[in-house]
Amino acid sequence: MRKLSLDGADFTSMVLQGANQLHLHSEHVNSLNVFPVPDGDTGTNMNLTMAAGVNELREKSSASIGKSAEVLSKGLLMGARGNSGVILSQLFRGFSKSVTGLDSIQSVQFAAALQNGVDTAYKAVVKPVEGTILTVAKEAAKHAVYIARRTTDVIELMQEVLEKAKEALANTPNQLPVLKQVGVVDSGGQGLVYIYEGFLSALQLGDTAIPDAARPAVEDQGKRPSAVTSAIPHTHAAQSQLSTEDIEFLYDMEFFIQLNLGNARKKFDEQLFRKTLARNGDSIIVIADDEIVKVHVHSKTPGDVLNEALLYGEITKINILNMREQHRDLLADGGDVTPMPELFPAIDHEVSDFIETVVEPPADEIASYGIISVSMGQGISDIFTSLGVDIVLSGGQTMNPSTEDFVKAIESISAQHIFILPNNSNIILAAQQSKELVPDRDVTVLPAKTIPQGLAAAFAFQEDESVQVNAEAMEQAIAHVQSGQVTYSIRDTNLDGLDIKAGHYIGIHNSKIVATKESLVETCQGLLGQMIDNGDEIVTVLVGDDAEQATTEELTAWMAEQYPDAEVEIHTGGQPIYHYIFSVE
Template sequence: MSKRFINGSDFAAMVLLGAEYLQRNAERVNALNVFPVPDGDTGTNMNLTMTSGVRELRSKPSDHIGKAAEALSKGLLMGARGNSGVILSQLFRGFSRSLASLEEAGATKVAAALQHGVDLAYKAVVKPVEGTILTVAKEAAKHAVQYARRTNDVVELMQEVHQKAHEALQRTPDLLPVLKQVGVVDSGGQGLVFIYEGFVHSLTGMEGGGYRDSYSMQTEAATPEEVTAPSAAPALRKHEPLSAQSRLSTEAIEFLYDMEFFINRKLGGPKLAFFNESAYKKALEKDGDSILVIAEEDIIKVHVHSRKPGDVLNLSLPYGELTDIHILNMREQHRDLLEHELSDVSTADYSAAELLAGQSVQVTPPGQVFERAPYGIIAVAMGEGIADIFLENDVDTVLSGGQTMNPSTEDFVKAIEALSAEHIYILPNNGNIILAAEQAAELSERNVTVIPTRTVPQGLAAVLAFKEEETAERNSAWMKSAAEQVVSGQVTKAVRDTSIEGVDIREGDFIGIKEKTIVVSDPSLAGACRGLIGSMMENGGDLLTVLTGEEADSAETASLCEWIAEQYPELELEVQKGGQPLYPYLFAVE
C-alpha cells in the first residue's frame, strides 16, 4: 500500500478514524492526566475538541485537501477545550494554513504542514513545556521533514510520523519529572498518538484490529480500567484501580530516592517505640509515595520513594535495627538522558554500613544540597488514636508514655539523636514528664526546646500552632501560648477514699480533673463528665474536643454528646478516638 498524494477525502477519512481512536481511548487518556493539573480530563477535552473538528469537516465535504483541512481547523478552534485541546487546535491550524491552496498533498507538503503546525503551536502557548503533546508533535514533525527527503509515499511517511510520535511519547517522563514520579506518559501526547494511529490505519486500510496492543506497554500501569475495544480482550489485564492522579498532588514533588529496607524489632534493644503501622505509613506519606509497609512479627519490610532518605531512616530507627538497606536515585536515569545535564555520578546504592556510620544521612546529588529539616517534634502520648493525631500533625516521633509509664531522660536523648532536624521541640504532655524532657534538652548538644505541655489537649493545641516556615523563636512562643489557651479536662477512676480541696472522693468514683484540680467526683461516669465539662465551660469556649479512651463505650459517648449539644448549642463538638488507657475521656475547651 502506497500513496503519492492525499486529497480532501483521504484526509477526511484519516481524521475520522483518528477521532474514533481518540474517542475510544478517551478514558485511558484521562487516566494519564497529571499535568499541568491532575484533574483527569485531558481525554475528555481532546475528544470533545476533535468531535467539533469532525463535525465541521463533515459539514463541508471537499476533495480539496486545503479546504478539508481548513474545515477541520475551524471546527477544532471552535470546540477547543482544555490545554491539550487548545494545542491540538493550533497544530491543525498551522497544518491547514500550510496546505490552504493545495488540491492534494505529497509527502513533502504533508511533512511541511506538520512542521508548520508545531511552529504555530509553540508560538501560541504562553509557556511551552517539554514532555507534553508539544514535544510529541515536534519530534514527529521534525522526523517527517527529514524522512520526506527519502520517500514520496505519504503512507510510509505517516507510519514514520506515528512511530516517532510513539517513541517521543515514551520519553515524555524523562522530560517532565511529574510523569516519571507517577509512572505515566503524557496524556495529551498519548491522545495525539492515538490520532496519528488512526491516520495511519485509515491510509493502510487496517482499521481497528490490534491497534491497541502497541499501547498496552506504556499505559498499563496507569490504566484504571479497560474502557473499550473488544479486540484487546485476550490481553486484558487486571490492575489495581489506581489512577495516575490519585498518586499525586498538584505540587509535583519529586520523591527521587527509591528506598527499601527491613526493620528488625528483635535486634532493637529493650526500649522500642511501639509500632503503629498506619501512623508509620502516614509519617512516610508526608514526604514520600509508593509506600509499602509489611509488618510480620518481628520484621517490618519498608518500601518508599522519598525526597529525604535520611529522614526515613531516622524515623524508622526508634522501632528497631535497620537491615538490608537499599537506596536508589531514580532521577539519575532521567538526568543521563538530558544531554545538557550529564552528570558523572555512578551509583547511589549505599551500603547499610555507610548509611549508619554518620549520625544523620545526607545524600547530596549534583546541584542540590539536602539539608536537615528545619524542625523536628517529639511528643509523648498514650493511646494509638492520640499517637496518630500527633503523627499526622507535624510530629515526627511519638514516645509511648503517660500517667503510669514515663519515658526516661535517656529515651528522650535517643529520640532527639534519631531526628535529623535543626531545631527540635518536645511536647511532654504530662506534668510528670516535663522534667525528664528538660534534662534531655540540657544533655543534648542539639537545639532542643521543651514546650511544657501538661496534658494531651495542650500538646495538640501546641502542634497546631506550629508552622514549618516560621522562626524557632516565634514557633516556641506560639506553641506555648496556644497550649496555655486550652482548658484541659480528664476523667478517671479514684483509687482510694480521700478528700481534696473540699471534694469528697470514694474509691471507684469517677473524678473529673480540670487542669490540675479535681472539680467533681461522681459515682457515674456521665455525672463526672457533665460536672467537669460544666466547670470547663465556665469562661465560655468555641470548640470542645473529646478524646475517647479505651474504656469509653460508644453508647455512653453518644449520650454525652447529646447532652453537650443540648446544653451548649453554640459549641462546636469534635469527638476523636484517643485510645488512651485509664482515662475514659479527655476533654479540651478552646
C-alpha cells in the first residue's frame, strides 16, 4: 500500500489516532518522571494539551490540510500545559505555518513541515536541552527530510520517522545524564513517539479508518453541552458567600464572531470592541485572529453586545447564561462545587475551571499591578491571597494550568502590569506562552520554580514601586530563599548519589534530592540540615494534607532544640503529595 499525498482528512485522522495512542499510554509517560515522586505529570500534560487541539480539530476539520493544521495548532496553543505540552504546541505551530494554504501535501512537504515545527519549537524555548522531546523531534524531522528525497510514499516516510524517533528516544539517556542515572528515557520524547505511532497506524489503516469527526463538522453532537456552565471560571466555595444580587454583570456570554461570514459592516477593531464590552460588562476575554473572534464577557446588556458583534460578522455558538440564576442554584446545592477536570476526550479547552480565587476590580478602576500565582492546596492559596495576589490558579503538580488558563486570568485583571508566579519549573513555559497571546498586556513572568520562591516573591512585592524595582526585588527574593519539599518515592532508584527505596521518604532541596529515609521525620531532619545554614534563619513549614499532627509536633520540637535561634512558622498548606514544604530564608 502506498500513499502519495496527505489532505485535511488524512491529517485529521492521523492526529486523532496520535492523540488516542498518547491517551492510552499517558500513564506510562507519567511513570518516566525522573524524580520518583508520585506526581509524574508529563503524560497528563501532553494528553490534555493534545486533547485541546483535537477538540478544536473535531469541530473545524477541513478537507484542506493547511486549514486543518491551523485549527489544530490554535487548539494546542491555547491548551498547552507543562513544558512538554508547550513544546508540542510549538512543533505543530511550525508544522501548520509550513503547510499554510495547501490542500494536500506530498512527502517532501510533510518532511519540511516537520522540520519547520522543530525550528519553531527550538526558537520558543529559551534554553533548549538535548535529550528531551526537542531532540526526538529534531532527529525525526532531520531523517524525514533525508528520506523524503528518496521516497514519495508518505507511509514509508512516516515509518522511517517513527523508527528514527524511537532511536532518538532510546538515546536520550546518553544525552541527559540524569535519565541514565534513573534508568528511564525522556518522558516528553516518549509522548511524541506515541503520537507518531498513531500517525503511522492511521496511515496504514487508510481511508476506512477516518472517524466521523474528521469530516468537517457542522454540529458536534458529542461536545459537552456543559461547556458554558463550566466556563463560569470560579465555581468555588467563596462564591456562595456572595449575595446573588451582588452579581451585577449577570449575563455570562460566550460566542464566536466569524469575520468572513455575514454582512460585516465594519473591520474588526479589537481595542474598540473591548472598550464597547467594558461599558456594561467585565471578565472580558477577546481572542481574535483573521477569521474568528472568540468572545467571553459578563454583561448587563447582552442584546447590545450581540448587536455590536453583528457589525463585524456572523455570530456562532452563542451561549448566554444568567449567573444570578446559576448562583441561586449553587446556593441551593450547598455552595461547594469542586471543579472536576476530565481527561480526554471529554476535555474542552474552552473550559477553564482552574481559577480558584478571583478578585475583580470594576472595569473602570485600573489598578496599577496585578499578580497571578499558581498554588496547590487551600492553605497555600490563602497565604498567597493574603499577600495581595489577585488570582491564584490551582495546580502545582499533577494538574498544571494551561496557557489558556493564564490568558483568562490575565484578561480578567484590569491592571496596568501583571506579574505571574508560576511556582513550578514545569509551568513557566505555559505562562510565558500566554504572555505572547495577549501582546497588548504588560506581563512579567518571574522565574519562581517552587512555592517558597513564589511566596518570597509575593512578599517582596511593593505596590508603590516601579515595575523594574519590583521585578528586581522579587527575583532577588526568589534567588535568596531555600526551598524544600518532602514526599515519598514511588520506585527504587539511584539518584543524586542516593539509594532510594520505593515507599521511603525523599527530601528535595531546591531541585535536588538530598535526603531519603524510611521515616518521615528523619527525612525532614536530613533535608532541613542541608537547608539551614547559620541556624538563625526564618523557617516556614507548610503542612500538607498527608502529614499527621504528631509528626508535625515531633518535627517542631526537634527544630526548637536543634535550631534555637531559628524563627519557625508553621502553616497549614493543604497541599497534596508533599507532606511538608519548607522555606528557609
